[in-house]
Amino acid sequence: MNNTLAQINIFPDGGFKGFGKLGLETAPAMDASVVFTNFISSAIGLVTLIAIIWFVFLVTTGSFAFMTAGGDKQSLETARKKIISGLIGLMVCIFGIFIIRFIGYLIGIPDILNFVSLFSVLTGNNVIN
Template sequence: MKKLIFFLLTFTFVLSLLLSTPKTTNASHPPVGTRDPNIVVGTYCDQGVQVEDRADGSHVFTNKPCTVEDVFGKITPPAPIARIGFGAQGISTFISNIINLLLSVSLLVLAFMIFWAGFQWMTAGGDKEQIAKARARITNALIGLLILSLAFFVARQIGIITGFRFPGTGN
């Protein structure tokens, strides 16, 4: 039990370090310390005239008239998703997406089970009972892989028979 608690605490600590590491990106702004007056870092409207903020801290009036679209931007609705389709085609795509999602999640669970069983085996310390549990977990994971493969095969055969399109299966 102590090993499990130690593993969970270590895993949580390492994960928190990885997730809390700050990463600086300069996607829309110049690097910190840039004082180039030619770099525009933002625009805004002041009394109907567009004003540009420059990297050196200055503000330049552009004499361009401001409209609501200049301030908020213009939002255009996305085009319809053509590949989803309607009727039987839409249902086929929806079901195939659900099956692909379930298969992906199942593969993640399978990988976690094998990883956990390997960790359990390594930390067993020669304890026959712990090794037996790890071996049983690996066996169950491999049986799950077999069932998952059979489910994928059955889904593909159903797709061939019914005409449903399952992405990644050649149908």
């Protein structure tokens, strides 16, 4: 039997579903806050990982440029700026957590980085995970 292109089934049997921690195929509707907090936590972890990889890349390339500058003042300055910008970026990433906690303390939400309790406070629900 010859199938024409229009007759080929391109969809999976069960339909398209999410996968991993954020997959919604088994989560009841009332667990939306948990799915949201898992998404936010995963996004923060991914951004932190990218920042660390970028820091290592900048310090490595800056160090290599510093060693191979051969006394050229322009190359030394460029390498120094790379290393310093990598260090500043890493410090911003690390101190960002403390700054967010401090701001949460100032505005009256001391547990601002716990997204489940923050979501519960904002919506008025008493959902504790």
